[in-house]
Amino acid sequence: MIFRLFSRLTVRRRGWRSGRTGFHQSPVWTVGPKLRWAVPSLGVLLVMAIALTGCNPSRFTTQAAQVPRIVLAELSDPKTFNPPMSNEVNPSLGLMFSGLLSQNGQTGELEPELAESWEISDDQQRITFTLRDGLKWSDGEPLTVDDVLFSFNDIYFNPNIPSSESDILRVGVEGKFPTVTKVGDRQVEFASPEPFAPLLRFAGGVPILPKHALADYVFSTGSDGKPRFLSVWGTDTPPSEIVCNGPYRLRSYQPAERITLERNPHYWRKDAQGNPQPYIEQYIMQIAGSTDTALIQFRSGGLDVLGVTPDYFALLKREEERGNFTIYNGGPALTTTFLAFNLNQGSRNGRPLVDPIKSRWFNSVEFRQAVAYALDRQRMINNIYQGVGVPQDSPINKQSPYHLSPEEGLPVYDYNLDKAKELLQQAGFRTNAQGRLTDADGNLVRFTLITNAGNKIRESMGAQIKQDLDKLGMTVDFQPIAFNTLVGKLSDTLDWEAHILGFSGAGVEPDGSRNVWSVDGTLHAFNQGALRGQDPIEGRVIADWEQRISDLYIEGSQQLDDEKRKAIYAETQRLAQEYLPFIHLVNALSLSAVRNTVDGVKFSALGGALWNIYELRKISPE
Numbered sequence: 349m350i351f352r353l354f355s356r357l358t359v360r361r362r363g364w365r366s367g368r369t370g371f372h373q374s375p376v377w378t379v380g381p382k383l384r385w386a387v388p389s390l391g392v393l394l395v396m397a398i399a400l401t402g403c404n405p406s407r408f409t410t411q412a413a414q415v416p417r418i419v420l421a422e423l424s425d426p427k428t429f430n431p432p433m434s435n436e437v438n439p440s441l442g443l444m445f446s447g448l449l450s451q452n453g454q455t456g457e458l459e460p461e462l463a464e465s466w467e468i469s470d471d472q473q474r475i476t477f478t479l480r481d482g483l484k485w486s487d488g489e490p491l492t493v494d495d496v497l498f499s500f501n502d503i504y505f506n507p508n509i510p511s512s513e514s515d516i517l518r519v520g521v522e523g524k525f526p527t528v529t530k531v532g533d534r535q536v537e538f539a540s541p542e543p544f545a546p547l548l549r550f551a552g553g554v555p556i557l558p559k560h561a562l563a564d565y566v567f568s569t570g571s572d573g574k575p576r577f578l579s580v581w582g583t584d585t586p587p588s589e590i591v592c593n594g595p596y597r598l599r600s601y602q603p604a605e606r607i608t609l610e611r612n613p614h615y616w617r618k619d620a621q622g623n624p625q626p627y628i629e630q631y632i633m634q635i636a637g638s639t640d641t642a643l644i645q646f647r648s649g650g651l652d653v654l655g656v657t658p659d660y661f662a663l664l665k666r667e668e669e670r671g672n673f674t675i676y677n678g679g680p681a682l683t684t685t686f687l688a689f690n691l692n693q694g695s696r697n698g699r700p701l702v703d704p705i706k707s708r709w710f711n712s713v714e715f716r717q718a719v720a721y722a723l724d725r726q727r728m729i730n731n732i733y734q735g736v737g738v739p740q741d742s743p744i745n746k747q748s749p750y751h752l753s754p755e756e757g758l759p760v761y762d763y764n765l766d767k768a769k770e771l772l773q774q775a776g777f778r779t780n781a782q783g784r785l786t787d788a789d790g791n792l793v794r795f796t797l798i799t800n801a802g803n804k805i806r807e808s809m810g811a812q813i814k815q816d817l818d819k820l821g822m823t824v825d826f827q828p829i830a831f832n833t834l835v836g837k838l839s840d841t842l843d844w845e846a847h848i849l850g851f852s853g854a855g856v857e858p859d860g861s862r863n864v865w866s867v868d869g870t871l872h873a874f875n876q877g878a879l880r881g882q883d884p885i886e887g888r889v890i891a892d893w894e895q896r897i898s899d900l901y902i903e904g905s906q907q908l909d910d911e912k913r914k915a916i917y918a919e920t921q922r923l924a925q926e927y928l929p930f931i932h933l934v935n936a937l938s939l940s941a942v943r944n945t946v947d948g949v950k951f952s953a954l955g956g957a958l959w960n961i962y963e964l965r966k967i968s969p970e
Contacts, residue, residue, distance in 0.1 A: 795822075796825045
């Protein structure tokens with residue numbers, strides 16, 4: 349899967365994104381950990397519930413026609429309905445768009461989707477997919493091999509259309525793309541220029557897009573000289589104009605309120621009796637704004653699914669029977685949560701992206717290691733996660749066979765304030781008479797730490813990080829901000845100093861996070877380069893270790909021998925932990941509360957609660 353910024357509260361999306369990673373706005377709480385302080389008192393929750401009655405989704409549920417529907421919550425509005433242009437995990441896109449293959453949410457095995465079968469050559473460099481007969485788009489137009497060719501050759505391989513898909517589809521040191529050609533009425537061949545281990549998973553997983561609806565936008569430019577495709581299918585687009593191929597299509601979008609999806613009447617899947625799937629006709633995502641609001645909506649009966657955050661776990665566990673829901677536990681979540689400093693030493697339009705004084709601090713490995721030692725992660729687990737979590741030390745998920753454990757040589761940073769102070773002294777930092785930390789030139793160490801507002805876990809972590817680093821004499825100005833504003837800072841303006849965020853989407857295939865570790869990747873967040881179409885960055889510096897990790901990810905993608913691949917990714921993890929571009933924090937459990945009226949749930953950390961949405965049913969309460 350492709351790394352993306354993760355924004356959802358509740359379930360892992362039905363689809364997968366061929367390995368792409370993305371930022372996540374809320375720890376993928378198909379979880380069940382807990383927040384920092386206490387759950388609001390029942391009296392406070394009651395007052396809040398009364399105040400929010402007007403926006404409770406249960407109102408439109410009971411007032412609308414009684415059709416099978418599932419309702420859940422999202423923290424914030426989507427930025428786009430254009431899959432390649434979305435850098436955050438947008439669950440609606442995973443339901444609206446399919447790839448050639450899908451992933452079983454329990455086993456991780458690849459399964460047929462738009463393609464009914466595939467054949468791999470003996471040298472593993474060519475894959476031939478055969479499309480299902482009679483495929484259609486949501487507007488009734490035929491879905492053909494030409495749409496597959498258009499999606500890859502004209503969009504994902506287009507140098508003027510930056511996307512995370514293009515990042516992970518590049519092969520080798522030269523970053524060449526596979527060759528995608530038509531070999532029959534329903535057959536398309538992918539040929540890799542050299543060995544590429546994740547070719548099947550990546551080629552099969554990216555969304556296929558409609559040529560008849562998007563070609564004009566791809567092949568024409570706006571007044572800025574850029575393809576019109578970059579701005580097509582924004583959130584103000586009439587739903588009827590968004591043509592998709594997944595189990596659902598967009599019915600309506602009301603900003604700050606909800607996204608309503610309806611069953612795609614032309615989706616290919618049918619059950620053994622010939623009945624169209626999915627059985628649930630509507631999929632509604634309520635824009636909650638915060639985890640507190642989502643909790644209130646779930647407890648009042650307005651939501652069918654809720655990602656269980658740590659501070660809510662004990663409360664909801666007591667209410668399971670009375671509330672007619674079940675809390676599912678999938679073990680450690682396939683996400684990361686980290687603190688990162690902006691290591692970019694470049695300038696844009698003559699102005700440094702980061703204050704040069706602070707940039708020197710951030711680019712000191714001793715500084716970053718000192719911060720890692722000063723963070724009391726066990727305290728985070730005890731107080732914020734209420735014990736429902738474990739320390740996180742590696743960028744590769746523990747479920748992956750490529751994960752390196754501390755016992756196998758992974759560097760870790762157990763809480764050690766003395767070690768942190770020693771490292772700072774080695775780097776020339778000193779403590780003044782007032783007990784505040786200064787650099788060798790006498791500058792007080794003070795920086796701004798941001799995270800996404802409304803995510804109570806991260807807000808609590810930020811508050812603790814501020815306290816922990818104060819013990820070193822550092823002053824941290826902690827500022828939660830809107831998620832979309834935060835994404836803009838990380839991807840566009842690059843004007844940030846430190847942030848708390850997380851990645852989701854890589855699954856068990858490490859090459860899925862190549863868009864994070866490649867020095868030219870679209871999510872190389874700690875030292876982001878200029879994306880296509882942006883003003884250039886002058887003086888950007890790539891560290892030796894940074895380039896080495898980037899090169900190793902290419903090497904790992906080319907290596908077909910699994911043991912050798914493990915050794916390559918072990919080195920990437922050791923380097924990442926030694927130089928700490930991301931200071932990993934806590935890995936929570938993947939827990940979700942699901943109403944017992946949702947039948948057929950096959951919960952897992954990999955797939956979440958609704959990965960098999962096509963076969964789920966809504967049943968009447970007992």
